[in-house]
Amino acid sequence: MPRARVVINREFCKGCALCTYACPRGVLVISRDFNSRGYYPVMVTDEEQCAGCGFCAQVCPDVAIAVYRE
Amino acid sequence: MEKILMRGNEAVAEAAVRAGCRLYFGYPITPQNEISEYLSFRLPQVGGVFLQAESEVAAIHMVYGAAATGARVMTSSSGPGVSLMQEGLSCLAAAELPCVVVNMSRGGPGVGNIQPAQSDYFQAVKGGGHGDYRLIVLAPSTVQELVDLTYRAFYLADKYRNPVEILGDGMLGQMMEPVTFREPEFPPLPPKDWAIRGKGSGPRKWVVCLDLDPKGLEALNLKLQRKYRLLEEQETDYDTFGDPEPEILLVGFGTVGRILKSVVREGKKEGLKLALFRPITLFPFPKAALFEKAKGVKGILVVEMNLGQMLEDVELVVRGKVPVFFLGHTGGVIPTVSEILEYVYGLLKEEIRV
Amino acid sequence: MKVVFERPKTLLEKPFTYCPGCHHGLAQRLIAEVIEELGIADRTIGVGPIGCSVYIYEFIDVDFVVGAHGRAPAIATGIKRSLPDRVVFSYQGDGDIAAIGTAEIIHVANRGELITSFFVNNAVFGMTGGQMAPTTLLGQKTKTTPLGRDPQVHGFPFRLGECLSVLEGSAYIARVALTRPQFIRQAKECIRKAFLTQMEGKGFSLIEILSPCPTNWGMSPKEAVDWLEEKMIPYFPLGELKVKGCNSRETP
Numbered sequence: 001m002p003r004a005r006v007v008i009n010r011e012f013c014k015g016c017a018l019c020t021y022a023c024p025r026g027v028l029v030i031s032r033d034f035n036s037r038g039y040y041p042v043m044v045t046d047e048e049q050c051a052g053c054g055f056c057a058q059v060c061p062d063v064a065i066a067v068y069r070e
Numbered sequence: 071m072e073k074i075l076m077r078g079n080e081a082v083a084e085a086a087v088r089a090g091c092r093l094y095f096g097y098p099i100t101p102q103n104e105i106s107e108y109l110s111f112r113l114p115q116v117g118g119v120f121l122q123a124e125s126e127v128a129a130i131h132m133v134y135g136a137a138a139t140g141a142r143v144m145t146s147s148s149g150p151g152v153s154l155m156q157e158g159l160s161c162l163a164a165a166e167l168p169c170v171v172v173n174m175s176r177g178g179p180g181v182g183n184i185q186p187a188q189s190d191y192f193q194a195v196k197g198g199g200h201g202d203y204r205l206i207v208l209a210p211s212t213v214q215e216l217v218d219l220t221y222r223a224f225y226l227a228d229k230y231r232n233p234v235e236i237l238g239d240g241m242l243g244q245m246m247e248p249v250t251f252r253e254p255e256f257p258p259l260p261p262k263d264w265a266i267r268g269k270g271s272g273p274r275k276w277v278v279c280l281d282l283d284p285k286g287l288e289a290l291n292l293k294l295q296r297k298y299r300l301l302e303e304q305e306t307d308y309d310t311f312g313d314p315e316p317e318i319l320l321v322g323f324g325t326v327g328r329i330l331k332s333v334v335r336e337g338k339k340e341g342l343k344l345a346l347f348r349p350i351t352l353f354p355f356p357k358a359a360l361f362e363k364a365k366g367v368k369g370i371l372v373v374e375m376n377l378g379q380m381l382e383d384v385e386l387v388v389r390g391k392v393p394v395f396f397l398g399h400t401g402g403v404i405p406t407v408s409e410i411l412e413y414v415y416g417l418l419k420e421e422i423r424v
Numbered sequence: 425m426k427v428v429f430e431r432p433k434t435l436l437e438k439p440f441t442y443c444p445g446c447h448h449g450l451a452q453r454l455i456a457e458v459i460e461e462l463g464i465a466d467r468t469i470g471v472g473p474i475g476c477s478v479y480i481y482e483f484i485d486v487d488f489v490v491g492a493h494g495r496a497p498a499i500a501t502g503i504k505r506s507l508p509d510r511v512v513f514s515y516q517g518d519g520d521i522a523a524i525g526t527a528e529i530i531h532v533a534n535r536g537e538l539i540t541s542f543f544v545n546n547a548v549f550g551m552t553g554g555q556m557a558p559t560t561l562l563g564q565k566t567k568t569t570p571l572g573r574d575p576q577v578h579g580f581p582f583r584l585g586e587c588l589s590v591l592e593g594s595a596y597i598a599r600v601a602l603t604r605p606q607f608i609r610q611a612k613e614c615i616r617k618a619f620l621t622q623m624e625g626k627g628f629s630l631i632e633i634l635s636p637c638p639t640n641w642g643m644s645p646k647e648a649v650d651w652l653e654e655k656m657i658p659y660f661p662l663g664e665l666k667v668k669g670c671n672s673r674e675t676p
Binding site: 093095119121123124125127128129131132133134135136137138139141143157158161165266267268269270271274275276277278279280 | 465466467468469471472474478481485486487488489490491492495498499500501502503504505506507510527528530531
Binding site: 022037054068070 | 428435445446453603604644
């Protein structure tokens with residue numbers, strides 16, 4: 001059971017990548033498959049590394065990220 | 071019923087309050103300042119709001135906001151100030167918001183002067199603002215009519231969800247005449263379900279004046295046009311006076327209508343067959359009635375305190391079937407009865423050919 | 425699992441129409457959160473601008489009115505004077521509030537109108553394609569300052585927050601940015617204080633929100649955030665510019 005979970009709304013994400021810079025653990029990267037609007041959304045690489053700090057969700061201008069924690 | 075001697079500007083203000091107007095936003099401009107000065111003490115008496123805005127631009131948008139909440143709201147100005155309000159009026163028409171605007175016209179163009187004129191017919195009736203919209207325009211010619219039309223203005227604004235302009239002039243605003251405030255019986259109006267008052271427990275609502283979808287904007291425009299057709303069918307108003315079979319039909323609006331009434335009376339004494347046709351609604355213009363009244367006349371003389379504005383609408387209505395002549399003064403110069411009669415004699419002497 | 429962050433209900437579930445990296449979405453999320461937490465969504469009325477965020481009425485779940493460019497403060501005045509017990513806010517960009525609408529915002533502040541105004545400052549005109557704004561920085565290249573803003577020709581960048589702070593009617597003026605989590609938390613607190621300033625009858629409140637505009641600055645979202653921090657914040661300092669404790673409507 002992971003300590004924290006990051007849920008990304010792929011259709012809302014515009015691939016601005018601000019969350020990838022906000023994440024202190026480098027858990028987020030831009031994926032290589034685009035969504036229905038042509039953007040390359042962000043994805044979680046290693047959820048085990050996520051501390052559930054919520055910085056990614058805080059800085060996301062599209063409110064496309066939800067974060068949960070134990 | 072009690073008769074009170076009142077100045078036009080104050081009478082329209084009092085009538086507005088009695089018609090249920092509870093908010094006024096405006097900016098000082100001669101010759102209508104008495105409207106805002108009167109409302110500055112009268113509105114607080116009835117729990118209403120009076121606010122002097124920083125410009126006519128701000129005033130008309132305060133009207134927009136208050137109108138969006140479903141309140142009865144008005145503003146007043148003169149030609150140059152109403153020019154500043156054109157953007158707001160276009161927005162009010164697009165958003166289908168009711169409000170009343172009183173224009174006590176003065177000499178123009180530009181800053182012009184502060185004397186009475188009818189310079190703003192085009193601005194009011196053809197729309198000084200952008201887009202395919204019309205204002206409902208009412209033209210009183212006496213202070214009593216100003217009072218009566220003020221009640222009607224608020225009713226029409228709410229009924230049709232459209233801005234209404236009461237087009238007066240400096241003379242009407244400043245003259246004092248006895249008036250009675252007889253509240254007319256209007257049919258009941260539907261509730262303002264569209265008004266923005268906070269969503270409460272329901273879904274949110276919005277009032278906007280734009281649509282970025284071409285089909286959507288065209289649909290809105292077509293809806294407005296249907297409204298204007300309905301206005302033309304149901305709300306035109308005019309007055310006639312004089313010979314039932316005139317040789318010359320005199321056409322004028324507002325205070326010119328009073329002058330023309332005197333011309334008809336004087337002419338009758340001298341054996342002339344004259345009649346007056348006085349449009350009261352400038353939009354919707356009483357086209358059918360004017361066309362009827364123009365049948366069989368030798369000529370139409372349009373008299374205005376401008377240099378030919380309503381003239382064009384009269385020419386459009388008669389479509390060349392009757393010759394149309396014009397006498398106008400502007401800048402505060404008032405046409406006189408004798409001057410108009412002399413012109414009429416001149417017309418009758420010549421062989422008027424179609 | 426515990427919720428660390430979820431989209432507020434008052435922010436409707438639909439994708440924003442803003443560019444990638446634009447902070448309109450963040451600003452509107454914070455406003456929605458504060459409205460939700462204060463429990464005032466049922467009696468809040470927003471007044472939108474003409475600009476990129478003209479569609480604000482699609483995103484925040486409260487009643488909205490949108491009128492002409494620059495006139496939101498006047499429209500908000502009309503609404504508030506008609507319905508004094510509602511919470512009324514306006515939301516505008518640089519052109520709306522600091523160019524065409526300058527008279528309206530100054531007088532709304534001067535009257536101490538009980539409304540809350542939001543000013544999203546991105547140093548350009550966004551919607552119309554990147555022309556100079558009153559807030560454009562010296563030397564900044566825009567569509568109408570292709571050689572960079574020159575003070576001899578175009579004057580100086582306009583600090584609206586400071587201008588409004590000197591007016592008696594202004595009760596709470598703050599400038600915030602949303603480029604990092606701690607700024608975002610501070611901004612949300614300022615937004616809450618602004619709404620409370622209105623609700624407690626203290627006077628006019630304004631929050632100036634610095635925002636990147638990656639599209640019109642010609643930068644990536646990250647570059648834009650960096651440029652904002654390096655160039656905009658030194659000229660437009662963050663913080664509370666005015667805090668008035670007393671009720672400005674009381675006469676001594």
